Structure formats: structure tokens, C-alpha cells
Amino acid sequence: MLDWLVAHVVPIVFYTAAVLVVAGAIGVIWFRNPIHAALSLLATFLAVAGLFVLQHAEFIAAVQIVVYAGGVMVLFLFVMMLVNVRTLPREYQYVRSLLPAAVVTGGFLAAVVAAGLFARSYLAAADPAALTAVEGQTMGNTEAVGWVLYRDFLLPFEVVSLVLLVAMLGAIVMGRKDRREEDAGEEAR
């Protein structure tokens, strides 16, 4: 029994995590209580991290947990608890014909997944050694990621920082009170 477990640990972990990913994703749209939906999303995030570990991408797994499960999720929960929404009201849906939409979207997704599986059957598997090797040297996964990110992809990495700055700027421009409203507020004071 133990031998069997050891021999099959990779498929067992994979299928457990895969089921958790899908179940968590379904849960996000299934639960009417936003907190439950958010916690369900957390399960998806953690299971995805597990899949990354299975692929020997330890650094991305850690980032997945720290940034998504840690940062993003805490932010979600904070907002929900501040706004204090218990359950979502049953609203009238804008899309009247949900069934055709669901069939089309689901069919498209199935086609894409099928194409992926089909492609996988004749493509060479990715080389796991590539995740830790840089210029012939073997190093840790984190080191390898850093090496690639700050050397080969230095320019895109730096431009992304500008993208984030613009995103922040955009949020402020869009979210700030109008100057006329501000002026009116000052006069009222």
C-alpha cells in the first residue's frame, strides 16, 4: 500500500489539486454569500500553487501563495467585511437567453481544452531541468527565475513598472472627486 502510494504520489497530488481547482472555481460562482465565494477562491489559489510545485516551479508556487492567497484574498475579504454584504440579492439577469450563451461558451471552452489535449499528445514534454538551469549551470528555481527576469527580460520588467504606475494613476484620475464638487465642498465648509 505504502509502496503504491509512493509510486503514484505525483498523479494523486495532481488529481487532488485539479479537483480542488475546479471545485473552488465552481464554488466562487455558486455561493451566494460573498465570503464563502471568496474562501472558495482561496481553495483554488492554494490548489494552483500545489500544481506549480508539482511542475517544479517552486518560486511561482510561493508567489502564488504570498500574493494571491495572502495579499489579494485578504484585500477581498477586507472590502467585503467593510461593505458588509451577507448575501447577494437575486437580481434580474441582463442576459435573457442564458442557455444558448452557456452552450456557446461551454462549447468553445471544450474545443479549446480538446485542442490543448490533442496538441499535448504529440508535443514533447517540457524539460523540467530548464526551470533550474541557466547557461549550463544548475541553480535553485528562484535563482533561475531572478536570473531570467533581471537579465533577459529586464526591459519588459521595467516597462511593467510603468504600466503599474499608469494603472495607479488611472484609478486616481477615475476615482477622485470632481474638482467642482471639491470646490463646492470647501465653500460649504
Added chain:
Amino acid sequence: MNMDLRADLLALLPELTLTAGALVVLLAGVGGGGRRHGGLAVTALASVGLTAIALKIAVDVSEAGRLFFSGMFVLDPFAVFFKVLFLLTAALAPLLSRDYLERHDYRPGEYHSLVLFATVGMMVMASGTNLASIYVGLELMALSTYVLAGYFRREVKSHEAASKYFVLGALSSGVLVYGLSLLFGELGSLDLAAMAAALGGAERTPTLLTGMALLACGFLFKVAAVPFHMWTPDVYEGAPTPITAFLSVGPKAAAFAIFLRVFLGGLEGLTPYWVWLVGGSAALTMIWGNLAALTQDNVKRMLAYSSIAHAGYALLGLLAGSELGVQSVLFYMLVYLVSNLGAFGFVILLESRGYAGETVADYAGLARRQPLAAFGMLVFLLSLGGIPPTAGFMGKLYVFAAAVNAGFVWLVVVAVVMSAVSLYYYLRIAMQMYLREGQEGEGAEVLAAPWTARAIGVCGVFVGIIGVYPAPFAAAARTTAALIGVTLP
């Protein structure tokens, strides 16, 4: 300092300068109650000027034909030509916007700084030789323009424009990245040269072709080609008019830059497959863009459909593919840029009836009241319509000639017929200006906007010079076209 990094940073000098300028404008805009319209516009203009000098320095000191940042960035004449176009757009944008912002009472700081950030993104796109650097440049440009489209927050239409542009733009980015990931999976690299090399022996698998098709769809969205054009009229109508002018030339030219570089550089081996996709889209774009423009009463919407149609003409140059084709697209972009910015300049000047309320009927009798303005508008309309001796005629001539040489006669027939159709809606405005009487107090008044008038003047000079004496501009385009194949073997 590492010698490599030093060379890399020198090649990146224009982008660094413009980023610094954008940050200065942003910080300067915070103080003074955000009302220093003239000062901020001049600062933005000055940083564009410094960037032009930096570009000259970067070109002079950089080794020709070299790749920087480990194959991510190139400073070939193709990139330089587009960067000059972007800088021209970025220089005209503050001029067009200054009076407009003051009139509508919006803060200029963030506005000008976002325009400059979008320009940095476009410059990175033009220089990108790796799909990763091209994509981040694209996102920088796109994100800035989403915000700019919604900058007039007291206008409902501006909200509509921003949300439509954002949602559809994000969707198209998703499609583009999905295509990119499929190509990466099949070819094992995002580097255009490596992709072209890998394509040599690669089997034409469905995954590869799907990736290419999705990438093409993403690019067609960005150049606003039919059937990915639905966002254009609403966004162009709702966005602040100077931003509409900016959107219709800058991001469109940038999208053409990456379209040319990726499809003629990296994916040239797949030409038999994408030529039908892009050719069909070009034909639909020319037909639908021009037919839909016929029925528009709002001038901004009409110019939006006209810009869709112009993307269709420019796609002919991409299809032609040869050096002649690339050269014709570059030249066309220059011509289209000055003609369209000029026409939008007049829309800004004539917007006396408040936001987005400009109809064709507003132009009635303009020639009697403002003969100079009417004549200027006429020149830009004729240039957009492609009538000699304006620049637009030369632009179309080169593109059509390239397409005929490459054997796309049926597409050129479509293009010529549709150009004739386009004259109807361009001349409709001219007819209103010159032949209609215009009831007293009904037509639009020309607003006093000296900065906008200056920008229009610059465009008008370009339209005139290129139309009469196109040789130096065509020669500039020619030197760049020869090199697109050299840097991307």
C-alpha cells in the same frame, strides 16, 4: 558600469527621457490647484522636444543593426521612423488639448502625463523585437488611452467610451496573449528572429495556426479593422476630441508598426495562411468603414468610420509585404497622421455647442463667416479623400501601387471604388461649408483657440508639402523598409 548595459541604456535614452518628462508633468500638475494649463502644455511639449534630441543622440551612438537588452529592443530605421511619427503626435496633442482642457475645466497635469506615457508605450512597441517587450509596450499604451478616453468625468459619453474601450480592449489583449502563448508553446521562443528560424522546419500544426490567427485578431482589433471595429465609433465619439485625434493616429500607427514587424518579420513563414485572414479583413474594413460613414451625422463618428476605412487601405501595404509594401504603409501612416489630426483640430475649434454635439449641419455657411477655417478644413478633407495635389493622394498611390505589384488587384479595385464612395461623405461637409447658407446663429462658431490653431497650421503645412513634394518623405520611408528584413533574419 557594465558596457553592455551602458549601450542598452543609451539606446533606450529617448524612452527614458520621455518617461522623465511624463513624471515631471505629473508632479508639476499636482501643485497650483492643477490649473496651470499653459505651463503644463509647454512642459509636455518641451519633454517631447528633448526626447527628439535624445532620439538623435541614441541613433548616433548606437551600433547599427544591434539588438539591445538581450534581443528585446532594436533601434533600426523602421523603429526610428515610427518614433518620429509618435513624437510628432505627442507634440501636437498638447497643442490641440490646451485650450480644450481649459474651456471644459479639467486638470491638465494627469492628462498630459498620460499622453506622454502612452507615447512611451508606443515607442517601446516600435522597437520591440520580442513579443514580450512588444506586449508590455502595448499594454502601457492601451492602459493610458483607456484612462484618457474617460478623462472627462462629467460627461456620460466619456464614461461610456472609457468602459467600452477598457472591456473590449482587455478582451482583445486576452485574445492576443492567448495567441502569443500558443505560438510560444509551438515555436519555443518569443523572440521574433528565433520564431522565424523555428518556423522554417516547424510543422503547420493546428495549434500554431490558431495562435497566429488569435494574434492577428488581437492586432486587427488594435488597428480597428472590421470585424473588430465595433468599439471605434463609440469610443471616438465619447472621448474628449483631442484624445480622439490622438487615438486615431498614435495607437493606430503603433499597432501597424507591430503588425508589420511581427507578421512580416517573425511570422513571414506563415504568409500563405494569414494573407487570407488579413486580406478578407482589409476588404471588409474598406467596404464597411466607408459605407457606415455615409450615414453618420455626427462629425466625430463620421471621422471614426473614416479612420476605420483608412486602416483598411493601410492593410493593403501589409498584405503586399515587400519592401515597397512596408514603405507604403510607413508613408501612409505619416500622411494619414497629419490629415486626420488637422481635421480633428477643426472639429475641436468648431465645438461651440458643448461636448460631442457637433453635427454636419453645424458646418453650414462656414465659408461665408470664416473663409480661412473653411478652406483649411477643405484641404484636410480632400487629403483624407485622396484628391491630388494633397498628401492623401500620394499616400494612397503608394499603397495601391504596392498592392498591385504584389498581385492583389481585386483588393485595389475594392479600395479605389470605396475611395470614390468616401468622397461623398468628405465632400458633404465641404458642401455644407460652401454651398449652404446657414441660418443666422445656427452654425457652429469658430472658437478662439490659438494653440489649437497652431497645431492645425503645422498639420496643414505638412499636408501641403507632402502632397506637392513627397520625395524626401518617401525616401525616409524607403531607408527604413529595407532594414526590416535585416534585423529579423
